[in-house]
Amino acid sequence: MKTIIEPFKIKSVEPLRFTTESERTDLLRIAHNNPFYLRSDDVLIDLLTDSGTTAMSSKQWAAVMDGDEAYAGSRSYFAFEDIVRDLTGFSHIIPTHQGRAAEKILFSIIGGEGKYIPNNTHFDTTRANIEFSGAKAVDFLTDIGKSPETIADFKGDMDIPTLIDFIEEVGRENIPLIMITVTNNSGGGQPVSMANIRAVRRVCDTYNIPLFLDACRFAENAYFIKLREPEYAHRTARDIAREMFSYADGCTMSAKKDGMVNTGGFLAMNDEEWAMKARNVLIITEGFTTYGGLARRDLEAMALGLDEVLDENYLHYRIRSTEYFGEKLTAAGVPLMLPTGGHAIYIDAKRFAPHIPVHQFPGQSVVCAIYRHGGIRSCEIGSLMFGKTDAHGVHQAPPMELVRLAIPRRVYTQSHIDYCIEVICEVYEQRHHLRGMTLQYEAPFLRHFTARLEYI
Numbered sequence: 001m002k003t004i005i006e007p008f009k010i011k012s013v014e015p016l017r018f019t020t021e022s023e024r025t026d027l028l029r030i031a032h033n034n035p036f037y038l039r040s041d042d043v044l045i046d047l048l049t050d051s052g053t054t055a056m057s058s059k060q061w062a063a064v065m066d067g068d069e070a071y072a073g074s075r076s077y078f079a080f081e082d083i084v085r086d087l088t089g090f091s092h093i094i095p096t097h098q099g100r101a102a103e104k105i106l107f108s109i110i111g112g113e114g115k116y117i118p119n120n121t122h123f124d125t126t127r128a129n130i131e132f133s134g135a136k137a138v139d140f141l142t143d144i145g146k147s148p149e150t151i152a153d154f155k156g157d158m159d160i161p162t163l164i165d166f167i168e169e170v171g172r173e174n175i176p177l178i179m180i181t182v183t184n185n186s187g188g189g190q191p192v193s194m195a196n197i198r199a200v201r202r203v204c205d206t207y208n209i210p211l212f213l214d215a216c217r218f219a220e221n222a223y224f225i226k227l228r229e230p231e232y233a234h235r236t237a238r239d240i241a242r243e244m245f246s247y248a249d250g251c252t253m254s255a256k257k258d259g260m261v262n263t264g265g266f267l268a269m270n271d272e273e274w275a276m277k278a279r280n281v282l283i284i285t286e287g288f289t290t291y292g293g294l295a296r297r298d299l300e301a302m303a304l305g306l307d308e309v310l311d312e313n314y315l316h317y318r319i320r321s322t323e324y325f326g327e328k329l330t331a332a333g334v335p336l337m338l339p340t341g342g343h344a345i346y347i348d349a350k351r352f353a354p355h356i357p358v359h360q361f362p363g364q365s366v367v368c369a370i371y372r373h374g375g376i377r378s379c380e381i382g383s384l385m386f387g388k389t390d391a392h393g394v395h396q397a398p399p400m401e402l403v404r405l406a407i408p409r410r411v412y413t414q415s416h417i418d419y420c421i422e423v424i425c426e427v428y429e430q431r432h433h434l435r436g437m438t439l440q441y442e443a444p445f446l447r448h449f450t451a452r453l454e455y456i
């Protein structure tokens with residue numbers, strides 16, 4: 001069959017609220033041209049994030065009812081721990097309310113002044129938590145990964161030679177761990193190959209540095225390995241995921257992505273001493289070790305979600321439907337980061353609006369235009385999110401200016417996506433009207449969330 005259908009039926013629905021273009025023009029102005037300030041009721045199709053926006057299955061909802069809300073030693077914790085241990089093989093499984101809580105705990109233990117944490121590309125909260133601890137977050141993505149036009153299978157791969165040079169330069173004693181983000185969200189949702197994970201593992205062995213995965217989208221990464229790395233073609237996604245984790249000493253996880261839940265996460269590791277420290281911080285900041293800031297019912301939903309996400313009918317539909325979105329836009333000439341990643345479409349704003357210089361936030365201008373035209377909310381991943389102003393007041397741009405349209409799991413159907421394609425194509429046809437923007441307000445960390453912008 002050519003048509004890949006959604007591998008689920010819909011049991012419960014939520015109405016969408018329609019607005020007019022002139023209403024949205026006003027709403028955007030009130031929102032300081034930052035869709036993070038919009039009310040979701042004013043958004044028709046919300047592609048701001050695939051995080052925590054999942055539709056849970058009827059089995060997950062049933063498990064929620066069955067949660068054991070005990071403060072300590074909850075049965076729901078042990079169900080969760082079993083699933084995570086079976087998947088990852090790690091000894092210590094520490095639940096947290098979401099991914100950044102796991103990051104905060106990890107880096108408050110092992111970060112600090114003078115330390116460096118390499119990654120293929122740090123996600124913004126990971127970078128912020130590292131830098132908040134006083135350490136430095138450094139990225140080692142291959143050049144191919146930074147080139148939106150280049151088609152390649154594993155554009156999330158770490159640049160090994162540069163990583164080795166860096167370790168030699170700063171000294172292994174200043175690198176408490178190396179991370180790999182699967183899939184590489186900030187670099188276009190691109191997968192990391194098993195060969196690359198193994199190569200990073202070898203570097204870690206040589207220098208005796210632990211390896212951690214940022215595992216948010218581990219299942220999508222595993223499925224890409226199955227599709228693109230020939231020796232894995234006949235292995236199950238579950239098996240591939242297990243092998244990915246087997247090369248690591250621990251992971252941080254936001255279960256709001258491939259955990260298929262609306263909130264939840266965990267920190268997992270093999271090191272006993274680090275785990276003890278982490279649990280102590282957990283108790284101060286999140287909650288007791290068997291719930292970590294979550295209702296116990298959330299742990300039940302997470303346990304099932306981590307299992308459901310590895311269903312290959314689901315993964316096939318997930319990866320193929322994202323690719324379909326990308327194919328239609330590419331056919332219309334819309335410049336995208338290619339190939340499409342797992343969880344999102346990334347528009348290359350530098351080519352979409354080449355007349356807007358990077359310090360005038362071309363990505364944010366595209367984000368606003370897509371909302372104004374069709375009520376679709378997307379997110380800038382470029383100069384607004386990662387740009388910095390140096391001591392001389394000069395804008396330091398990141399390598400790419402992207403607009404992310406992230407697809408919530410099991411939420412929208414193909415006709416919703418067809419509508420999005422139409423809207424984006426129409427904005428593209430009128431791209432010459434897009435205007436640059438200037439910042440009116442920025443916070444010291446993670447400025448994109450609360451930034452206020454004005455058209456120039």
Ligand code: F0G
Pocket residue numbers: 048049050051098099100101123125126181185214216253254255256265406
């Ligand atoms: N790491 C990656 C790769 C992420 O994509 C995210 C979240 C986190 C860590 C932090 O997890 O939100 O549970 O605290 N990404 C969301 C997104 C916010 O929209 O991509 P969290």
